[in-house]
Amino acid sequence: MAIKFNELTDQELLYGQKTCPGCAAPIAVRLALKVLGENTFTCLPACCMCATTSVYPQMSFFINNTTTAFPATASTCAGMAAAAKMLGIEDDVTILGIAGDGGTTDIGLQALSGACERNDNILYLCYDNEAYMNTGIQRSGSTPYGAWTTTSPTNEEVVGKNVVKKNLFDIICAHRIPYAATASVAYPRDLLEKIAKAKDIKGARFIHIQAPCPTGWGYKPELTVDLAKMAVENGLWTLAEYQNGKLTVNVKPKTFKPVKAYLSAQRRFRHLKEEDFAEIEKQRDQEWELLRRKENEL
Amino acid sequence: MTKIDKRFLSGNEAVAEGVRLCRPQVIAAYPITPQTTLVEKLSEFVADKEFPCEYMLVESEHSAMAATMGASMMGVRTFTATSSQGLLYMCEMLNFVSGSRFPVVMVNANRSTATPWNIFGDHRDAMAMRDSGWIQLYTESGQESMDTVIQAYRIAEDPRILTPVMVNLDGFSLTHTYDLVEVPDQEVVDRFLPAYQTDNKLDLKNPKSQCISIGPDFHTEIRLQQQDAMDMAKKVIADVDAQFGKEFGRSYGGLVQEYRCDDADYVLVVLGSVAGVARTVVDELRKQGEKVGVIRVRSLRPFPNEYFASLKNRFKALGVLDRNLSFGNQGGVYTETKAALFTPGNMIQTLNFIAGLGGRDITKVNIAEMFSKLKAVSEGEAENEMQFIGLRWS
């Protein structure tokens, strides 16, 4: 399913939003909508993408959309999908959930788990900026080890968030849904192909996209795509797919680039010392060991 | 001659028949005592294809209302049911549904709220949700419960209303007790309740944004719009009940149902199934020459303010039986009734009786005691304004 940029529509179904300059979330969403098209009903919880698009009177989504309560993205989508089935339109439309890491990994996890278990016919897109950014950079279950946030501040004794990032992709794969994937705005062709693949599958589909955040991570907006690329190259973000019981790792760096360059470029990691970089690389190596084993076993 | 279909049904089963006849296209529900036999019956109906429906077995009550809302905003008729802890768990979603003006119908099996844990009936759960923007109706029998579900859709889906409706049944004492219920034919219900049509939906031809943010600039005006619909609901609830009476031969007084109040000196205001016991006591006291009556409030939201304001000096004393209590103040129905009575010229003395909490039976003796206290206070004897009735010890 080779995607050619030139063949994608110029039509923007997301426009004029009030996201911070350089925010990766609208990159992911507008690219997804180029594949999914106008016959998409989207549902967002309280998050950056809703607060910047759906405050009266300016409505930046040019497709049917709704906001819902913070924990309820997947459950609201599930209801929309059930109605679409009863209306006889389920084969012609996509019910698209768009939520941040907060509304997915933490408060939204129960509803997402339920929707996956029931194999509800929804496509769930999580843009992960690794903290509760909409409310001012508080830590989430998706915040990486060592990151500063307003609720995981740093000092001489505290490294910031001192527990590891929740592995959301693992959790979703454990539900054995028809399709799950991770993606990155720095690998747009891969992202678009995954959306296109997901569009044609029925049942619960999940795509987890890392979304670098200039405001919350602390870097100049123009570096968003660069940082997303570095995260994949140093192994802190993986590109993988789970389908038909098989796990595939799409990008496997022969050797990982050192994490220091990536981390030092962000204000949220500026306090880290050499021993912290070593700890982070150790955690990365452990995760990749597990990942490689799963890829072989599954 | 058309054969009348009379069945021996529990309150929950009667509701299930009502739901079946209204044919919601999506049901999303989570089981909780004492609502369980209702959702189980609906499962059976859907599995037996009694009506075409996508029945979602959600993983929590919060998801039940979120999924119901998601379906409703696509323009289909929906149904859900819950009780107590589940109702509280879905609280934020109740507010989402009402503020978005989706005509969801939900049956709530009134049950006390923890802690202490208690699976039995009282009104604490629905009372806690009075401010949620839902219409709240209270039924006293299986027949009325089934009929009110049908009426509820007609009220909720009325373009002047577009407000969700909660139909309350007393947990166990109504949900699980059996009675003869006349189940109407599908065609008769279809004539009374047409298919759901709305513009307030997501639509490929007219893309919409739902559940949007509205800031200080227009928020108040939207709330005024919501309140206006509730005011109009007072008329619509009464009209729909009267129309139902014409077509089905049964009606329930609209917002309020009086029993032997015309020449009463002392009246007791009640919600729900205890009304039957109260009426039995009224009949017994009347035989002894006491002029007593019962006022059953059927609609708690919208509250029948105008009715109570009109009472003026019709009675000497009025008691409100509350199966709930707002700690730090008084019973919920009492507080609202007293406020509604507070008009120039009102001479009625009022008392608040707290009873039936956590499933404790309200007996005929309890009710007779309430009437004698109303008599005492109107004759100048001292009575505490609010009293717990039926305490184990004094």
Added chain:
Amino acid sequence: MKPQVNQAFKLPTNQSELSLGSSCVAGILTAVNAGWRTFKPVIDQDKCIRCLLCWVYCPEGVIGKENEKLEIDYDYCKGCGICAHECPQKAIDMVREAVK
């Protein structure tokens, strides 16, 4: 054609003009984002090879590829600089906007 400010849209002036509840038509723009910028991207069309990476990476979707030459909708460009930074030909300059 990129979406523009909806000139026909008017805020309600009385109760009957309010839309129902919490709903609204989808896709209405009432303000531009141009004021957010300090620098604006300018494409050197001679250097541009139309690889479309800028078009892909723009968070705002303001780069238009409908015509032969790529165009930028300056009403909604926020000047984030991703396009200039990612352009493999260095064909985009971030130019400080004139102070009026």
